[in-house]
Amino acid sequence: MRKLYLVLGIAILLISCAKDLDFSQTEEFQLTPVFDVSLLFFEETPDRFIPDDMEIIGNFISDTTDLVISEDSFVIESLMRAELEFEFTNTIPRNFRAEVVFLNADQEPVRVIDLDVPQNNEGEVTTHIEDFPEEDIADITATVQLVVNFFLLPGGDPVTRDTEGILKLRSKGTFYLLIE
Amino acid sequence: MSKKHLVIIFFLGGVVLNQAQNKQLLYDFNEIPQSLLTNPGAKINNRWHAGIPFLSGIYVNAGVSGFDLNDLFADNGVNFNDKIRNILSGISRNDVISLNQQLEIFNIGFRKDGWRGRAYYSFGIYEEIDFFAYFPKDLAILAFEGNGNAINRPFNLADLNVKGEALTVFHFGINKKVNEKLTYGLRAKIYSSILDFNTTGNRGSFITVDGQDNFLRHQIDADLKLRTSGYNSFREAGSEGFLGNFRKRAFLGGNLGLGFDLGFTYEPKEQWTVTGSLQDLGFIWHANDVETYTIEGQFELEGVELPFPDLIDGNDGLEENIDGTFDNIQEQVPLDTISNQYIRLRPLKLNSSVKYSFGEKKTKIKGEECDCKAKDKEYKNAVGAQLFAIGRSRTPLFALTLFYQTSLTNFLDLKTTYTVDKFSAKNIGLGVSTDIGNLNFYILADNLLDISNVAKINSFSFQMGFNIKLPETEKPY
Numbered sequence: 215m216r217k218l219y220l221v222l223g224i225a226i227l228l229i230s231c232a233k234d235l236d237f238s239q240t241e242e243f244q245l246t247p248v249f250d251v252s253l254l255f256f257e258e259t260p261d262r263f264i265p266d267d268m269e270i271i272g273n274f275i276s277d278t279t280d281l282v283i284s285e286d287s288f289v290i291e292s293l294m295r296a297e298l299e300f301e302f303t304n305t306i307p308r309n310f311r312a313e314v315v316f317l318n319a320d321q322e323p324v325r326v327i328d329l330d331v332p333q334n335n336e337g338e339v340t341t342h343i344e345d346f347p348e349e350d351i352a353d354i355t356a357t358v359q360l361v362v363n364f365f366l367l368p369g370g371d372p373v374t375r376d377t378e379g380i381l382k383l384r385s386k387g388t389f390y391l392l393i394e
Numbered sequence: 395m396s397k398k399h400l401v402i403i404f405f406l407g408g409v410v411l412n413q414a415q416n417k418q419l420l421y422d423f424n425e426i427p428q429s430l431l432t433n434p435g436a437k438i439n440n441r442w443h444a445g446i447p448f449l450s451g452i453y454v455n456a457g458v459s460g461f462d463l464n465d466l467f468a469d470n471g472v473n474f475n476d477k478i479r480n481i482l483s484g485i486s487r488n489d490v491i492s493l494n495q496q497l498e499i500f501n502i503g504f505r506k507d508g509w510r511g512r513a514y515y516s517f518g519i520y521e522e523i524d525f526f527a528y529f530p531k532d533l534a535i536l537a538f539e540g541n542g543n544a545i546n547r548p549f550n551l552a553d554l555n556v557k558g559e560a561l562t563v564f565h566f567g568i569n570k571k572v573n574e575k576l577t578y579g580l581r582a583k584i585y586s587s588i589l590d591f592n593t594t595g596n597r598g599s600f601i602t603v604d605g606q607d608n609f610l611r612h613q614i615d616a617d618l619k620l621r622t623s624g625y626n627s628f629r630e631a632g633s634e635g636f637l638g639n640f641r642k643r644a645f646l647g648g649n650l651g652l653g654f655d656l657g658f659t660y661e662p663k664e665q666w667t668v669t670g671s672l673q674d675l676g677f678i679w680h681a682n683d684v685e686t687y688t689i690e691g692q693f694e695l696e697g698v699e700l701p702f703p704d705l706i707d708g709n710d711g712l713e714e715n716i717d718g719t720f721d722n723i724q725e726q727v728p729l730d731t732i733s734n735q736y737i738r739l740r741p742l743k744l745n746s747s748v749k750y751s752f753g754e755k756k757t758k759i760k761g762e763e764c765d766c767k768a769k770d771k772e773y774k775n776a777v778g779a780q781l782f783a784i785g786r787s788r789t790p791l792f793a794l795t796l797f798y799q800t801s802l803t804n805f806l807d808l809k810t811t812y813t814v815d816k817f818s819a820k821n822i823g824l825g826v827s828t829d830i831g832n833l834n835f836y837i838l839a840d841n842l843l844d845i846s847n848v849a850k851i852n853s854f855s856f857q858m859g860f861n862i863k864l865p866e867t868e869k870p871y
Contacts, residue, residue, distance in 0.1 A: 236469040243474055248542030252697030254712075255608035263702035275705045279713045299609070362700065362712065383700065386609040388542060 245393040257382040261375040269372045275364040290355045295390035296346040301339050302331045306379030308370045315361040325353040415494045416782040418795040418811045419825035419838040421745050422669055425807045426827050426836045427861050430516050433671035434567045434579030435657035438514050442504035446860040451498030457817045457853030460489030485529050487553050493525040514569040525558040541602045548601040557592035561585050562644040578658040585651035585678050588643045589624040608696040618689040623680035651678030667749040674740035681735045691727035742785040749778030774801045805829045817853035834861040
């Protein structure tokens, strides 16, 4: 019997020690994924965005969109930082400007992104990276509507349906999340 | 907070709690009546036995391969999240987390036709919980790091491979001694499924590649299926009806199955013993309370097109396109809930052993020294090897064990094992069975080398229990 107690005693002693572990580290636990997501794109020739025989001038496109993402509280709570990248190709012989306006629930603009789209016959691209650092992330998370405007800047030949060239946009967002 | 806990529980699910139901210590340790549950053809030497209800067999077995507690919780100043990242980079999609727990409700056995009888009957009920998961490596990397900097890298959705179940097993076994050389046995089982879920046949991938119209193209190709049985009834019963529903499903009120254990013990010549058994050769038919969730389809996305012509016309072009994109995803890769019956095979277990017995012969009766009758008794010592295999979703898991068995006194038997398997190459186990009067107490535990530092442990199994046991005597009773 003594032997049995000895064996059991040793077993229990051995079971009871776990060395140098710190379980409170779980408090530090966090996921910090980074997601690259495709956003808007288009590639248009003038005959596609000029109605009939009209010539376009000034602010020829303005579109307001409700953002579905603003209803997703998980994304809103987790989003820490973001970068949006816009790349234009403009071989139409005129300069354009694009504008993306972020509107909050009170219809107030919280961020305006100005995008110059100069002509470039060689097809060279114009790239703009819009940064939303941690302190400005509310510009995205508070946004419920997005307005996209396109302007034809003055100067040069009129743009008609017969004008050669393309206007092209590629864009993506890099979203930094913190999930605790 | 809840997400955090889920992930941590997932990581630790296996850690705290061996190696996939290998009962290398119990197998062929015939002083313990429960060895009949690992081999119905074990050579049993009792007149009868009765387990103390709820205390006759308490068993826990857990294992995790690929990392240990120390990797995760060492107090070494390394940031916890960096530790997780290190584990993630080192772990394989074939690393596993396994948990198995069993509790005997009762277990009774008796020899038919008294002490000279050749047939030993045993029956009982036990409850079992089994959880097994391959490490979902790619999904974990996607959650921890995202797809940023992972262009052209496919994330394999087949990495999601998890199954779990809770059930009650009603069993009845016959053990038949044919002659001095051969004993065989058969155990019939009725499985009463309490809860079952499995998502093991998944296929598909998520990948982000360079796009044509835009910078990036996201491609998803999914064929995912999660089958559940019993979950629906627990959801409807709520917390108030939980116990009632549990009791009902545990006692044949849910989905049922049928299975068999087979086994033999053969002694080709004096001192040599060969054994083999198959456990849980059976299935459960999940016919009611079944819910299967599927996500199936393909989808490619390069973003949302800004439709100039529609905008010029003054239509809500972009918003429509965004809505359309989301609708399209749901249409192309729909989440469906269906209620199909399904059949699940029980994880089949194989055990076999070769044993050489030697030394003096045992004296089981107090005060009686080894005498002329001793030649009918067993040798005090034995050495041998055992092989264990269990069927799992991808490939079977194997374990090889060397063992030494001895009777220290007429009431104390020991078995020590050295086991090599996926989880560890130095797993030492120790089992003790004592007979004090008619009370049998046994305790079995493995991974004793690592147990001095639980932190380094990859797997662990523990079993104990109390039985009332009347050994065979040389005299009629």
